[in-house]
Amino acid sequence: MNSSSFSKATSLLQAHNVTNNHNPKTSLPEIKPKATQNPIPSRRNFVTTLISTSLALVGLHGDGIGSSSGASVALAESWGTRSFLKERFFEPGLSPEDAVARIKQTAEGMHSLREMVDRMAWRYVIFYIRLKQAYLSQDLKTAFSTLPEVRRREYVNTANDLIDNMAEFDYYVRTPKVYESYLYYEKALKNLDDIVAMFA
Numbered sequence: 001m002n003s004s005s006f007s008k009a010t011s012l013l014q015a016h017n018v019t020n021n022h023n024p025k026t027s028l029p030e031i032k033p034k035a036t037q038n039p040i041p042s043r044r045n046f047v048t049t050l051i052s053t054s055l056a057l058v059g060l061h062g063d064g065i066g067s068s069s070g071a072s073v074a075l076a077e078s079w080g081t082r083s084f085l086k087e088r089f090f091e092p093g094l095s096p097e098d099a100v101a102r103i104k105q106t107a108e109g110m111h112s113l114r115e116m117v118d119r120m121a122w123r124y125v126i127f128y129i130r131l132k133q134a135y136l137s138q139d140l141k142t143a144f145s146t147l148p149e150v151r152r153r154e155y156v157n158t159a160n161d162l163i164d165n166m167a168e169f170d171y172y173v174r175t176p177k178v179y180e181s182y183l184y185y186e187k188a189l190k191n192l193d194d195i196v197a198m199f200a
Helices: 003-019 043-061 069-077 081-089 096-112 114-119 122-146 149-174 178-199
Strands: none
Touching (some): 096 178
């Protein structure tokens, strides 16, 4: 092998090494959006717009704080999953009579939940339980003032059992353990029926 062929080979290798030299310290230039382009709406902007629009609509329709007692009873009668945000965040607490009406509707709703429990539609059952639990403890505290002194101790014990049974029902539905789910569903129904009977 002569020296000229050796020099050609090394020069090729050097040229090859120079072209494939990847330096980790050098980086590509950052691409930034121009200020004139429309930014993509973020989730935070969407939620902010939704809440501000909801507040404006509630204020326009007068369904908020200054509504009459007949309107609040009608609101309690139409209580369901769609009014969750409105009742939870945009309205003051219910009166004791409205809380009693919502407890009675919760009992009716829990009775109608049996079909979902029988079908083992656990996702819907969990959603329904958690939705009702969000209101139930507050409604039970509010409705306490409507009872006579004689029934209050029994009411407190039954209400505590109801809250415990709803929590256990929620736990076993998430597992899902069918027998235990049915067991605590029946216990919660019995507690709700006892509470509704106290208000009659």
